[in-house]
Amino acid sequence: MAIAAGCAVALAACAGTPGALPAVGSDAQVTPIPSQFGRRVQGQVMPAPAAVADVDCHQVKCVALTFDDGPGPQTARLLSSLARYGARATFFVVGQNAVTHPDLVRAERFAGHDVGNHSWSHPDLTRLSPTAVARQLTRTDDAIRRATGETATLVRPPYGAVDTVVRRQAGRPVILWDVDPQDWKLRDVAEVVSAVVDAVKPGDIVLLHDIRPSMVAAVPAILRSLRERGYHCVTVSRLMAGTPLLAGRSYRRNAALRHGS
Numbered sequence: 001m002a003i004a005a006g007c008a009v010a011l012a013a014c015a016g017t018p019g020a021l022p023a024v025g026s027d028a029q030v031t032p033i034p035s036q037f038g039r040r041v042q043g044q045v046m047p048a049p050a051a052v053a054d055v056d057c058h059q060v061k062c063v064a065l066t067f068d069d070g071p072g073p074q075t076a077r078l079l080s081s082l083a084r085y086g087a088r089a090t091f092f093v094v095g096q097n098a099v100t101h102p103d104l105v106r107a108e109r110f111a112g113h114d115v116g117n118h119s120w121s122h123p124d125l126t127r128l129s130p131t132a133v134a135r136q137l138t139r140t141d142d143a144i145r146r147a148t149g150e151t152a153t154l155v156r157p158p159y160g161a162v163d164t165v166v167r168r169q170a171g172r173p174v175i176l177w178d179v180d181p182q183d184w185k186l187r188d189v190a191e192v193v194s195a196v197v198d199a200v201k202p203g204d205i206v207l208l209h210d211i212r213p214s215m216v217a218a219v220p221a222i223l224r225s226l227r228e229r230g231y232h233c234v235t236v237s238r239l240m241a242g243t244p245l246l247a248g249r250s251y252r253r254n255a256a257l258r259h260g261s
């Protein structure tokens, strides 16, 4: 499946505008009960997605920050930091968390971020039967669709564990990563920042987690530091724009963007 096909289905961001998003409040499918965290998000002034200019990653240095395993208690704070720095990111959500916080998933998408499928309960999919893998993905697809009105076009399997069965059941591009600062190990903000900023190169995909307070606390410093180095933080679909993404294939960095490194 080429990215162009994916755009037609769901990814407004890869079309260069989030204009395809349903208006807030107009989608009867969205769960109307906001969580505590969702209320916090809604109480903040979120910039209109169009206010963040889309960039051409063939012209400027780009990096794709990805946040796995949420949404959770830290996600609202993270969304605020991303908005403050005009940064876009990709959230690979766990289905059971998306069901608990559908308003946060909706807020992620409304802010122009990509929302991808990270399974229902975060198992190693390579240890499951094909039927169980399919169930993990379809339940999460349903949760994302109920929250955003869109179908996720990107999949990230937990632990990056993929095999033939997982690729086939994903039926979409499988997105892995290039930089893993192992944020679950690092407690100090400065350590997390340097683990990301010192390792990153143009076109890279960075693995982070929005369920870890120390990680989310480090995001403003990461964004500031990346900006000082001339990086633009974009969604995975934006990073990969112009590169055909095929269903069942795994992807890491966009190697075409290694200019200036």
Ligand code: NI
Residues within 6 Å of the ligand: 068, 069, 118, 122, 158, 159
């Ligand atoms: Ni994960």
